[in-house]
Amino acid sequence: xxxxxxxxxxxxxxxxxxxxxxxxxxxxxxxxxxxxxxxxxxxxxxxxxxxxxxxxxxxxxxxxxxxxxxxxxxxxxxxxxxxxxxxxxxxxxxxxxxxxxxxxxxxxxxxxxxxxxxxxxxxxxxxxxxxxxxxxxxxxxxxxxxxxxxx
Numbered sequence: 001x002x003x004x005x006x007x008x009x010x011x012x013x014x015x016x017x018x019x020x021x022x023x024x025x026x027x028x029x030x031x032x033x034x035x036x037x038x039x040x041x042x043x044x045x046x047x048x049x050x051x052x053x054x055x056x057x058x059x060x061x062x063x064x065x066x067x068x069x070x071x072x073x074x075x076x077x078x079x080x081x082x083x084x085x086x087x088x089x090x091x092x093x094x095x096x097x098x099x100x101x102x103x104x105x106x107x108x109x110x111x112x113x114x115x116x117x118x119x120x121x122x123x124x125x126x127x128x129x130x131x132x133x134x135x136x137x138x139x140x141x142x143x144x145x146x147x148x149x150x151x
Contacts, residue, residue, distance in 0.1 A: 027134035029124055038117045040083060050108050051118060054078070054085070069104055073097040076104060085120040094133045098122055102140055115140035 040051065055078050060067040062077060068085075069076040074097045075088045087101040101122070105115055122138050124130045 028127075029130040029133050029136040030138075043117060047110070047114055047117070050110055050114075054105065054108050069101075071100075074101050076101055085118055087120060087122045088125050089122060089129065090125045092129065092132060094124060094129055094136055098136075098141075112140070112142055116143035 040048065043051065054068065055066060057068055058066045058078075059069070064080065065086075066078040066080070067075070068078055073089065073091055075090065077086050077088070078084075079086050085105075087098070089097045089101075091097070102112070102115060102120075105118075105120060106112065110118070116139070120140050122136075122140070124133060124136060130136070
C-alpha cells in the first residue's frame with residue numbers, strides 16, 4: 001500500500017512542474033556615458049582648435065550646459081562638467097538622428113574617430129525610445145569606449 005502511495009505522489013509532482021520556461025523579458029537600451037580617457041589638453045592641436053569652435057557655436061545657455069544645436073529630433077549640448085558633448089535623441093528613427101548628429105560634428109572638420117575622444121555620448125530621451133531601440137549604443141559609430149588613434 002505504501003508503495004502505491006509513493007508512485008501516485010511521484011506522478012502528481014511531475015504534473016505540477018511547468019512544462020516550459022518563462023519567456024524572457026524584452027531588452028531595453030541603456031543610457032550610459034563613458035567619459036573620455038583622453039583629457040582635452042591631450043588632444044592633437046588641430047582637434048583642440050576644432051573643439052573650441054564647436055563649443056563657440058553656442059546658441060543658448062541651458063542652466064550651465066551649453067546648447068549647441070537643436071532640431072525636432074535631437075539636441076546637442078556641451079556639458080562642462082564632466083567635459084563631454086551630449087546628444088539627446090528625442091524621437092525615432094533614433095539611428096538616423098544619431099547619424100545626423102554625428103554629421104553635425106564632422107562638418108566642423110572632425111573625423112569619425114575624433115568623436116570617440118572628444119567625447120560625444122548619445123542618450124535616448126524617453127523610455128519608449130529605449131524600448132523600441134534595444135541595441136542602441138551611447139557611443140559614436142565605430143567607438144569602443146577606449147581612446148581611438150587617428151589613422
